[in-house]
Amino acid sequence: MEVENTFRQWKKQCLNKVDLSKKGSVDEDIANIVSMLNDSEKYFTTSSCSGRIIVIDGVSDCLDVQKQNCSWLFVTHQKCQKMDLVSSLERSCGDVVFKFEPFILHVQCQQLEDAQLLHSVAIHSGFRNSGITIGKKGKIIMVWAVRSTHCLEVPLSRKGQVLVSADYIEFLAEVANQKMVENLRRIERFFECLQSAMHHEGLHCRSTRVMEEKSVYRRRRKRTQESRGESCEGSRDTSLSDEDNGLDNGMDLFSL
């Protein structure tokens, strides 16, 4: 009972906080997933991104422009056009990097078994490298992240000098857009799988308390000046057996 109360408090505090993301709101393509989780008593999302194509400018050699203005040259959560990238490069002064980053989701869960349920949904939807993070002893905190395979991280220029051709940039846009389409396909699969799992677990019904929390959630305000890092995390499931990815560990949907 104490655990439930503490969790409820954390949820309220978290959803009441200012949205610290650059965009300041939940991405359209995953709004249904985020809502479904926040409507449940057992979960709340702490950060999410449906997937994005970004062009950033490394600031190490960039002395004459404000860091904040220089860092982010372009960002989209949809497909990109060759011209988006070309015009980004024209505004660059440092070391420009082009990135595709897939869907990511962090969810705090009430109990370990709630995290395990989400984990199995992720595995079954093709997000094989999801994991659980557990906090200090005595505090039952579970943060769960959906991570997908394949990113893109491509250096395009050095000290303001573009190192690739226009044809290459066009090709890069194509590759990133293909990854975006595949990413969206997985998001849809994830939503369907989550819906079915939550229905199965009886987690789809809303209580009055959850409705209250949702109205708090809607009051989240945008804060645009928040700075974010620009690194891309990478690990390989290339070197992992199914066992390492939890598939062999009995992560069967609904069997947890």
Add this chain to the structure above:
Amino acid sequence: MEVENTFRQWKKQCLNKVDLSKKGSVDEDIANIVSMLNDSEKYFTTSSCSGRIIVIDGVSDCLDVQKQNCSWLFVTHQKCQKMDLVSSLERSCGDVVFKFEPFILHVQCQQLEDAQLLHSVAIHSGFRNSGITIGKKGKIIMVWAVRSTHCLEVPLSRKGQVLVSADYIEFLAEVANQKMVENLRRIERFFECLQSAMHHEGLHCRSTRVMEEKSVYRRRRKRTQESRGESCEGSRDTSLSDEDNGLDNGMDLFSL
């Protein structure tokens, strides 16, 4: 007691298995970390890679060459030379991708608190996106992965046609080598941190049983024909607050 026996059995079985990796042995730069973990009763490694630079050939449009021969054009766990990449490209026929993938480690842990200890070591060593995977109910299985920030994933050619210049390839080798150096620095920090944590927890002493298991581990045989996937998993800690990475959740070293 039952948990300990089961874990001991899993460990024996795992270390007795044929090494399924392409290389067939533990990478030199992380041999001390892998040994230290396998020498402890609480842990065993299920897969690891110190970090690598690879050039792979997408096989979708590659009809006239055997898939296995075509896939991996180049791999090194050390720095690369421009010529390594150029000669790889000469042997390509499909869609070539250049990748840098940092240190990764999967460790099965006896208890949740053992996984939490390793998790805090990872956080303190700069591997912010580590996570715990938990298996089926009743089976206490924890697989823990060290994941580092920043990978590289750069398409170089399409259908055998190289799309980038020699200068760009040289630059790419430089960038990857810088990442390799930073990666090694983190591995050293991780080793020191792990050593100190295990000393603190009294996990550094070897029992006769563990010594037996180690001799089994040494008998691992190489199997070179094992195929591995070639995808790069990506997620952003760019969009995560410290809280999401477990830093704010009280993941203080030795306080678990």
